[in-house]
Every structure is written in structure tokens, then in C-alpha cells.
Amino acid sequence: MLEVEGLGHVYRTASGEVEAVRQVDLTVAEGEIVTLVGPSGAGKTTLLRSLAGLLPYSRGEVRLGGDVVRSPHPDMALVFQDYTRSLMPWATVRQNVLLPIRKKVRSRAERDARVDAALAEVGLADAADRYPWQLSGGMQQRVALARGLAYRPKMLLFDEPFASVDAQTRADLEDLVLDVCAHLRMTALFVTHDIDEAAYLADRIVVVSHRPSTVRAVLDVDLPRPRDQVTTKSLPAFAELRSRIFPLLRAESAEATA
């Protein structure tokens, strides 16, 4: 579904060139959930914006279903890190979810049906006429997810979406993502800095280095599905996975701060 080959990104600033992404190769197969984990400041957002077609990359190629991605692809939907900024406060929940498909879906009835289905999928059927700022942080991020789902993409990209919610909400949202992806057979690339989250969600984990980003390791995850916050996380295989990722990230941060 998604193929990334030799991706590199160099920023040009007043004081010269800054290399944010050096060399990233990865693939996400159809129906697969791949998590991309890296230390804070690893250029993960830069990487994701390049994959989403929002940022022109300097080297390499991104392909989605065979198409070269140079600008936002209609089969890709993005869930942003900061829901307070990616949702429109002047629009209701319904409008926020509906606007992206206004041109895409001609029939009004079908449009409404899609929005209702997407809101029901994330458990927000009753919140359609409220404004995002009237909802809790977790609910707002559900709205952002519903917007992505209503777009009916072939692939969802998540940019550290749960970085700013509390632990309980975060666990609920992780389970929601798993449920939705399983239910809709969705392909997903999920960027996070949280090792547990990366391991819990993934079929495969891509560990990236501190900037300039390179892929340090790709780990297959064979934890059984459906997963559960308690039982999955107490499996020996989960602990082993954590213990493999942890040193990869820590060695990186130590180098970065040294």
C-alpha cells in the first residue's frame, strides 16, 4: 500500500542547510498497522508531513498504491497531533467531519450518512451538533479520527495523536484505533514516541533515530489479536519487545544530548 524509498529531507534555513530526515525506507502492507517510534525531536513530524504530501521531500520517493505522492493523496487521511488546532472551533462537530467530503460526495443524503457512520464508529453520535471546544480532549481527538474515517481513505496516518491526553483516555483511544482498524480493515501508519503504544498497536514497528532520521530497526510484532491493555501488556513477548526498543531509543538520546 505505502512504499517509502530512500526518503530524505533537508531544510534550508538562513544559517544553512539542516538535515531533518537522512534515509528512511519503509513499507506498509494493506491492512497492516505499522508504528513509527523515535525519540522526541527525531524529525518524525517532518517525516510524516512528507509522507502525507504536505512537505516536498528532497530525496527519494513515496508511493501510495503505486501513485507517487507529491501532494496530499485522496486515499490518505491524517489525524494530527494537536486536535485543538486541527479542528475548526467555529464549526460544529458535524461540520468538521463533513467539510472534507463536501466536494467528494455529491449526494447530500450519502454525505450525512457517512458523517453519522463515522461519528458512531468513534462513539460520538450524540455530539454532532456541539462545538469541539465543548468536548473533552479525548472526545476532540475522536472527532479528528471520525473526520479521517468519513473521508474513506485507504490509509490513515497518525501523528502522535494521543500525546496530550491523560493515560486512561489514551488507553481508550488506542483501543478505539485498534477496533476501528480491525472493523474497517484499515491500513495505518502511527507515529509515536511512546514505546508501549508503539508495541501495543503494531503489526510492525519501525524504530527511527534522532535527527537526521534513519531507520534503526524494523521489528515484527507477533502479539495475538485482539489485544487488551492488561493481558497483552503482561505477556512476556510484550516485555521482550519493549526491552528491544528501549535501548535503541535510549542510546540515541544519550548520543543526542552528549
Next chain:
Amino acid sequence: MTGTTLAPARSARAGGGAARRRGRGRAALRAVWAPALLGAALFGAWQLAAAAGATPGSLPSPADLATYLGESVLKSEFWSAVGSTMLSWTAGFAVSVLVGCALGMLAGLNGVVDRLLFPVVEFFRPIPSIVYLPLVILVAGTGRLSVMVLVAGGAIWPVLLQTVAGVHDTDPVLRDMTRAYAFTRRERMRWCVLPSAAPFIATGVRISATISLVVVVTTELVGTGKGLGGVMSTAYQTGSYVVLFGTGLAAAVLGVLLDQALGLLEKRALHWHAAYREGAR
């Protein structure tokens, strides 16, 4: 485009619903009573000074002005003067807002337009538009068109500058969102750029409304001889000081009412804004 710009306060009020409402009620009462008391005290002092003969003979006492205004509001001449002033104000203010907004959008979205416009704006902005009055009247006469041109010359700047600042303030994450979800150009304007800029524009519009009234009354006073300013001009020439100051007071009240009305409009239009939210978390 740089320059002084203002955004509405983004203070979100903390605290629970009922307590907040009570607090807000008390605050509203305080906000009304303090200036009302001060105003009453000032008028009282003025009245006492006038009764004691301590004010200049040409300055009427508040009681005289109140009597005059009380009689005026029953007469159609007063209301036709108010109507004429209001018509000029509406026309000039509307042109300022529309043109200021449109140019501001252009400059805010397009760097080339911004750079072209900026020096022109900075040159003309500090010039009081009333200095164009002789020229405008020579060219366009003493009709409403002249008033409109003069008002626009003075009142367009706050709207223009605030619009540019507002457009520049559009959140980059929101811009990414509209691109990722393939918003059309129109949708982007309607749902992203315009609402982002709206709080800034609203501030510009209110400043511009006040400037518009100042320019209208001044133009009437020294130029066209119509409306409230015209009444004042005639009263000044004939030495009817009660009429002069009474009409001035009426113009002042008109200004306050217009500003309050726009404030209410702003509050409704920007109900989603952090400064105006009801029942926010």
C-alpha cells in the same frame, strides 16, 4: 504588513457554571455602575458650577441641554438630521469595511500585493482624512459621495491592517488540515482563513466605526452643512450654544450606541471564540 494590530483577549474564564454566572453578573453590575456614578458626579459638578456662574457664559448647563434634547427628540428636524448623519455613516463605514477587508485579504494571502501596498498604506495612514476635504468637495461637491470618500480615507486603515494581521495569524496546522483534506480554494477561504481572521477584523471594524462617525460629523460641520454636524455649524454661526452643545451630545450618544451595537454583533458572530464562549470546559 506590520503595524499595530489588536486581537481580542483570549482569556478563558475559569470556575464552575453557577459561580461563574454569579461572578459575571456582579462584574457586569460593577462595569455599569462605576462609570454611571462617575458620569453622574461629573454632570452634577457641571450643573452646580453652571448654577454658581462659574462656567463660561457660552457653555449651557446640563439641565438646559437636557431640556433642549427632550424637546428635540419630539421634532422631525432632529430625526432627519440624525438620519442624514446615519446614512453617511453607513455608506462610508460600509465602503471602509468592504474595501479594507478585500484589500487586507489580498495583501494577507499574497506577499507581492502586501509589499506593494505596505508603503502606500504607511504613507497615507497617518494623514487625517479631513485635509482632503477642500479637494474632495471641489471635485465631487458636497453630496454624500464626498462624505463617503472622506470617511473611507480615514476609516479604512484599521480594517485593512487588522485583516492582514488576521490572515497571517491563520494556524499552520489548520492550513495543513485543509490541504490534507483537499479543501477547495473557496472552502479554504470560507472555513479557514476568514474565520481565523474574524476576531482581528472585528476589532478593526469597531475602531473603524468610531473613526467613521468622527469623520462624518466633522465633514458635515466644516463642509457639507448637512446632518448633525450641519445643525452644529448653523448653531455655532448664530450663537445658539444650547443647540450646538446639545447636538454634539446627541452625536456622542449616537457613537456610544453604534459601538455597543457592534459589540453585541461581534459577540454573536464570534460566539466560538475563547473570549466569548458560554459553557466552555
